[in-house]
Amino acid sequence: MAKEKIKIEDRVWDAASKEILSKAENDCIDTCFTRSDAQGVQCKFGSSGVCCRICHMGPCKITPKASRGICGADADTIVARNFLREVSAGTAAHSDHGRHLVLRLKKVAEGKGGDYHIKDEEALYRTADMYNINCDDRTNEEIAIDLANLFLEEFMLQEDQLKTLRLAPLNQQNIWKQHNIKPLGVDRMVVESLHRTHIGVDHDYKNLLKSAFKTSLADGWGGSRIAMMVSDILFGTPVPVKSTANLGVLSETCPNIVVHGHEPELSEMLAIAVNDPEIIKYAKAAGVEGVNLSGICCTANEILMRHGIPVAGNFLQQELALVTGAIEMMLIDVQCCMPSLPEVAAAYHTEIVSTAEMAQTIGATYFKFDEENALESAKVIIKKAIDNFKNRDQAKVAIPSAKKPMIAGFSVQAIKHMLGGTFRSTFRPLNDAIIANRIKGVVGIVGCNNPKSKVDSYINILTRELVKKNVLILKTGCAAISSGKEGLLTPEAALEIAGDGLKEVCEAVGIPPVLHMGSCVDNSRILEAATEVVLEGGLGDDLSQLPAVGIAPEWMSEKAVAIGCYFVASGIDVILGQPFNIAGSDNVTRFLNEEAKELFGGAFHYEPDPIEAAKKTLTILDEARNNLGINKKVERKLFDMKDRREM
Ligand code: SF4
Ligand code: MSK
DSSP states (O other), X not given: OOOOXXXXXXXXXXXXXXXXXXXXXXXXXXXXXXXXXXXXXXXXXXXXXXXXXSSTTOOEEOOSSOOBXXXXXXXXXXXXXXXXXXXXXXXXXXXXXXXXXXXXXXXXXXXXXXXXXXXXXXXXXXXXXXTTOOOTXXXXXHHHHHHHHHHHHHHHOSSSOOGGGGGSOHHHHHHHHHTTOOOOOHHHHHHHHHHHTSTTSOOOHHHHHHHXXXXXXXXXXXXXXXXXXXXXXXXXXXOOEEEEESGGGSOSSSOEEEEEESOHHHHHHHHHHTTOHHHHXXXXXXXXXXXXXXXXXXXXXXXXXXXXXXXXXXXXXXXXXXXXXXXXXXXXXXXXXXXXXXXXXXXXXXXXXXXXXXXXXXXXXXXXXXXXXXXXXXXXXXXXXXXXXXXOOGGGOOOOOOOEEEEEOOOHHXXXXXXXXXXXXXXHHHHHHXXXXXXXXXXXXXXXXXXXXXXXXHHHHHHHHHHHTTEEEEEXXXXXXXHHHHTTTSHHHHHHHSOHHHHHHHHHHTOOSEEEOOSSTTHHHHHXXXXXXXXXXXXXXXXXXXXXXXXXXXXXXXXXXXXXXXXXXXXXXXXXXXXXXXXXXXXXXXXXXXXXXHHHSOOEEXXXXXXXXXXXXXXXXXXXXXXXXXXXXXXXXXXXXXXXXXX
């Protein structure tokens, strides 16, 4: 049975998406929204997690008449196995991204990096110091090779636990040890999870779920954290940077190149190459002023954070961007790039170019990115896009005017610097503001969009609601782009709606109330920030004691499942706007939503309504504040310059 047709204004939040979705209808283009309708009512066995395809005696499903699969697996086993497989896939995706960057760092250290260099010496020293790598009287390359080898070992460790776990507060590490969820090497964890979930291996739902938490820690405190640290060394630690968001960033007069996916290596080179004199000359010869580079999803977030390159949109705008008819080339790499892109592009003149050997799509051109000569490679691809500009059919072009200014680039180092001032980087003012109840707590709002709900709606309503209630918001991924499009990533706009306490602190120390911290792998920056707060003192000994919550309002990917798990395993409650596929097992649901809290200090909560989610968040923050004994009334005294200097 087909679903009832949903009106455009109920599908998407922002004006640009509404305009282009209507154009897509007129141009007879299928998008994820029409395909979602065509799917009809989705499979209940799948959505409750009780469908098992793990062996070929099946597929089996659990029904009122059949409480076990052919092998005897019950609903608990099947749901838990499916869940662990999702976490493993998410961990693999983030971590493989991290591995590619580590291999790049190793090449750079060996003098074989081509156009890549160690851009951020301070990040190199900072990271080496975290792992006690000697930096005295050694070249950057010597330090980098030690670091790269250590990181590669993090993937391969067979019997030892990840060294990167030691970046967590000591008490946190003890909790993981107590519950035996300290992961071994990243690859080992993913392989073991696949083995564990093979027919006839692990059938105890609790054991399977503990393994899911253990594997997820190999993501958040392993692969993702490594990806983030190596990106900072190679491409620079982000600092606040101005930019613009939404489809209105596309150019009417210049060739548009849109990068999409997750890995920053080629896009970093594109960001440099678009301003190269050779490219400008080539563009002028083609009758245009230059090339307009923008991004979608997390590749966008990577080059936004470091170069201020504009963001054309988030996950569910990838097809809409093509429907503008104004894109000469979309470059796709890994993760979150829809297989439908070449088909949508075929209705216009857009060329879809895949730059990752492992991520190809029928209809896309595969471009072998020469990593040894990355800048040259970037120029070749840009010239191809310029050549395609002459094929743009103006009759098919409609670029929406909607776009908003924003500020991004809030790495932990940047936040610390802003909080502490020029001479002493510190999180102290934030801790003091939380203790004094000017800031109620800190909330990470992360994750994707999902056609099951109105795009960006939950994210934007929730963000506004929490900012009003004096909650400091940290954002990553597509949720951060939602706020960018909404105009909430400028201090002025966010301060206008912020509660008095939050406003006062943000104005005094000069940070906005909603901080864009980067891409999906940069969720590890949120863990890093939480660790800094714990280490600064006064708010408990581990992350579970902090007044902090993670929220994934419109998530859809397996990576989001892994992220949710490493937040919970780190003691942080996570609210989901979309449920996990676990409803078929009461035991699994109870373990994830209740028992996890007793083990790790955090658990999952499902809340489909953003206002209710905000209320739930405030309750969790209040509970943590009560436990810490800091839930007192706000003192009336304001920060002044004298206070700030003393701090
Ligand atoms: Fe069915 Fe068991 Fe095979 Fe799953 S593993 S498909 S439940 S027989
Ligand atoms: S891109 S994982 S849709 S956030 Fe990181 Fe966006 Fe989700 Fe992909």
